[in-house]
Amino acid sequence: MKEASAVGVASGKVILLGEHSVVYGEPAIAAAIDRQLEVTVRPRSGGNPYGAIGNRQRLAIARAAQRFGIEPETLMVEVRSEIPMGCGLGSSAAFSLALIRALSLFSRKPLLDGEVASRAAEIENVFHGTASGVDLAAAVQGGVIWFERFSAAPIVELLPPEPLDLVIALSGKPRGTFGPVSRLRDRYERFPKLYGRMFRLTGDVVRSARIALAAGDLELLGSLMNAAHGLLNALGVSTPTIDRMVRLARSAGAVGAKLTGAGGGGAVIALAPRGAEAVVSALAEEGFESFVTRLSVREPKGSQ
Ligand code: MEV
Numbered sequence: 001m002k003e004a005s006a007v008g009v010a011s012g013k014v015i016l017l018g019e020h021s022v023v024y025g026e027p028a029i030a031a032a033i034d035r036q037l038e039v040t041v042r043p044r045s046g047g048n049p050y051g052a053i054g055n056r057q058r059l060a061i062a063r064a065a066q067r068f069g070i071e072p073e074t075l076m077v078e079v080r081s082e083i084p085m086g087c088g089l090g091s092s093a094a095f096s097l098a099l100i101r102a103l104s105l106f107s108r109k110p111l112l113d114g115e116v117a118s119r120a121a122e123i124e125n126v127f128h129g130t131a132s133g134v135d136l137a138a139a140v141q142g143g144v145i146w147f148e149r150f151s152a153a154p155i156v157e158l159l160p161p162e163p164l165d166l167v168i169a170l171s172g173k174p175r176g177t178f179g180p181v182s183r184l185r186d187r188y189e190r191f192p193k194l195y196g197r198m199f200r201l202t203g204d205v206v207r208s209a210r211i212a213l214a215a216g217d218l219e220l221l222g223s224l225m226n227a228a229h230g231l232l233n234a235l236g237v238s239t240p241t242i243d244r245m246v247r248l249a250r251s252a253g254a255v256g257a258k259l260t261g262a263g264g265g266g267a268v269i270a271l272a273p274r275g276a277e278a279v280v281s282a283l284a285e286e287g288f289e290s291f292v293t294r295l296s297v298r299e300p301k302g303s304q
Contacts, residue, residue: 005042008101012083013090013138018206026203030138031295037081037094041102044076060126086174088261093135096123161216169290173265180262222256229258237263252282
């Protein structure tokens with residue numbers, strides 16, 4: 001027997017440091033953010049099965065439904081998102097996770113947490129090709145995490161001594177993860193030693209940032225975020241607009257600012273312990289929307 005309708009919810013995420021190099025096995029620090037995405041699944045009663053959603057989401061729904069033994073055409077699926085889509089803030093991972101949670105309730109097939117995560121990972125790959133899993137890990141775990149893809153224990157919960165206020169600024173240029181990740185892979189395959197060194201150097205920055213975070217040394221953490229942005233620039237995933245936003249944030253007092261997520265557009269994060277609002281205003285003056293999010297200890301959202 002199936003539920004009349006079922007809702008799954010999942011959080012967005014932010015990568016503090018380590019995007020891209022995390023795909024190659026280096027560590028990343030990421031966190032869930034207090035913005036959610038909600039998927040509602042109900043039996044279809046005529047009309048467009050999935051409402052107004054894109055092709056990749058359709059494909060993801062079809063795959064996920066089949067894994068639960070449900071004919072995709074029999075479903076109506078609605079998505080409501082507080083997470084800006086395609087901005088590097090984990091909307092694809094949140095969609096995948098919320099969808100699996102909703103389908104599990106709808107079909108009355110409860111799953112263990114690990115099964116939810118592995119099914120959501122399969123679905124996330126519809127969007128990303130070969131995602132490292134960091135976005136999903138942050139959404140599933142909540143709080144601030146250390147993530148190392150090939151480690152025996154890939155997710156470690158980090159406990160910053162104080163909650164961390166982060167400015168998240170949107171470039172207004174949505175982008176997919178697939179393109180920047182696969183173009184960087186092409187460059188890596190052409191010059192594996194050179195790009196491998198840059199990934200390892202980024203890993204060293206992330207390892208140092210873990211120490212700064214644990215010590216509550218936000219000036220140092222900010223410097224390391226700046227170093228990470230320099231390396232992302234060297235990897236070729238930043239853009240003139242992103243660089244301009246980073247400069248604006250630093251001029252307005254941020255101790256650290258960098259792109260977050262896959263780059264090529266998307267979003268910037270800034271750490272401004274002495275005045276996040278000044279950074280928000282400086283960005284707004286130049287037409288960039290931003291908001292402040294508080295990263296704190298674990299508080300998983302939307303689990304079953
Ligand atoms: C995307 O949010 C983060 C990337 O490192 C890709 C991934 O880890 O799958 C760019």
